[in-house]
Amino acid sequence: MQDSSSPEAAIARLRACYEALRANISKVVVGQDEAVRLLATAMVCGGHVLMVGVPGLAKTLMVKTLAKSLGWQFNRVQFTPDLMPSDITGTELLQTTPDGERRLVFHQGPIFANLVLADEINRTPPKTQAALLEAMQERMVTVSGQTYPLPAPFVVVATQNPIEQEGTYPLPEAQLDRFLLSVHLDYPSREQEIDIAAMPTRMKIPELPAVAGADDFLGFADIVDQVPVARPVLAYAVALVTATRPADDSADAFVRKYVHWGAGPRCSQFLITAARAVALLDGRPSPEVRDVQDVALAVMRHRIVPNYNALGEGLESKDIIAHLLKQVGQPAAV
Incomplete structure (x- = not known):
């Protein structure tokens, strides 16, 4: 009988979770097998992913399905031209304590999650894009000189549209370099598009079993590194x-x-x-x-x-x- 704590058992669990993750996403997303494979691979590595594709290729749906399959704390940030860095990292607010004392209290932004979807990341100015830099590399953010650790694991999946240039801000090379993978999505095949056309536009993501806990994926990344x-x-x-x-x-x-x-x-x-x-x-x-x-x-x-x-x-x-x-x-x- 195989010891559940042995390296062989841990690797077998990693493979099983990877296959379950791909299977869950495939229940919701039609086609895009290569994109799903790369996205699942990045998750077991604990790496960030940039997803590039024209509108309607299920980029956001794929990431939301991924979040349900992982069972992690998930936040989505819709990047817009007026988004400020504090809208992502959080900000300090002046509050009155029960004893009447007034003090600044830090309120966490949406980046404090295990999985963050940065939707249409190239629609926000470089100042706000830069708010992700420290977080993606160091897994922490600094606000008003105070450093706050992010939850572990911490993965950013960003999406962007490659065909629209007006009103967009190309990501700087320093930020692009933080992404483990750049996954480009292509149009589905004719048969796949027929299946997509038959689906309701307001389809809800079904309840999906979480394939593993956050601690499991931290262990998976350690296994890969070894x-x-x-x-x-x-x-x-x-x-x-x-x-x-x-x-x-x-x-x-x-x-x-x-x-x-x-x-x-x-x-x-x-x-x-x-x-x-x-x-x-x-x-x-x-x-x-x-x-x-x-x-x-x-x-x-x-x-x-x-x-x-x-x-x-x-x-x-x-x-x-x-x-x-x-x-x-x-x-x-x-």
Whole structure:
């Protein structure tokens, strides 16, 4: 009989929760299997996710269904041009105590939750977007010189519409770099859209069983972090990332011509983290180069800035990544 506290049992529970999470979301969201897979993978890693897609592709529905499946404390913030940083982090209010003393009392904002949906994050000015920076990286916020820890786990899932430019504010590179994955949603197939058309527009999300508690997912992230990685796989991930930097010796003529700014060291870390999770969920004890390649697009696409040459020729970061996956060879064993 397998010990419920053994590493094998913990990994088996992680896989079971991952599959249950995907199954729950698929009961509500039609199609978008790859987006659901990546979103569930990010949850077991404890990483933030940026979801990009045109209106009507179920981005918000997917995250709300995720929240019900997790059973975590969930808050949604609708980002608008007039949203202030204190609307997210919270603010101090002057209150009178029962003994008549007046004092400033901090009232928590919606960011104090396990899962925060930052809906249409690019509709609010940089000053407010920056309010998320410390929270996403440090898992804490600072208000009036006082630091307040956020609940654990803490995950931000942000959505944005890629086609509207008027009245939007592009996310700064420093904030984009905080997201583990950038998940781009595409239109459903014809058969899937027929199924969607048959559904009522005011459909309510059914009651879904929570797949695991918040503490369980903290443990899952620790398990992922402990997965061993062979040195050649680490070398491949670093080679892939450094090849995106035009000034690096490993960059080829294509990158020098079309890339303005490449990915940083955090990208290498996130490639390995996501690859660890993919291997573990696939039943393998350690990631391989193919796992790094599997997650490369989602991890790297928001960290590479194409230049005007690329924009003029209709090339995007995904095209640059596709080129690198063909050109960067697997390093020899070291």
